[in-house]
Amino acid sequence: MKVLLTYTSMTGRNEKIANYLADYLKEKGADVDLEEIIDTDAFGLTDYDAVIVESYTYHDGEVPDEAQDFYEDLADVDLERTKFAVLGSSSKKHIHFGRAVDYFTMQLNSSNGEQVSDSVKIDQDPDEDDFKRVRDLGDRVLKSLK
Template identity: 30%
Template structure:
């Protein structure tokens, strides 16, 4: 059983839907999951140390992370994530030039802090459908089960 943090930024709810589905799925598998939101129920970046596995969910804003993620992103620079299993996911919109850049930015920062980042970034289009959710559940499982 892993101690998992799922933290997300979601403006119109799509990333949050996925984060909630992942939470339920991992809990169903017996993992201990803490659910947080970057704006409404944040957590200090230093507390990332408390978890075995961290799932970052975010929508994107003008080719980058949204403003409510910025401080956390900066603070992550002081946190060593060696041995932590990390996954990144979020809702995207193919209308924009860069598809889901926030997801890549967060995954890159986690890598820089020595986390074991799951090779695939899970990007889905706008509101997740049943197929996306099924995929997201498997994705979350794979992130938790990856070797460090």
């Protein structure tokens, strides 16, 4: 079970969540590559059994600048039904709460990925309930690979 977890984080929340999720998946036996979106080649996603994308939302409901190239490249990729899930911490204090999560979810679906979990939006710092939703997302990804 080869899983890519690619994330972007400016102030550290999504980095912390990504580390938590990667550790959880590894405990469950998955082979996880954890990397930042800026280092991720969208055309390499089909090397994985499943891909998890995690991003905050910036500006007025936009994909962060450093994730734009990856996001745009996804439009030219055929994911060949690679399983995927999307999550991200953003903030309800801003308009368009977590819209980068929606953008990635839509793009990965249009690029012929297979969504295996509802997307998870977290308001700023994750609480216990959020961590449970993160684990549930991980469980759904792993279940889809069995």
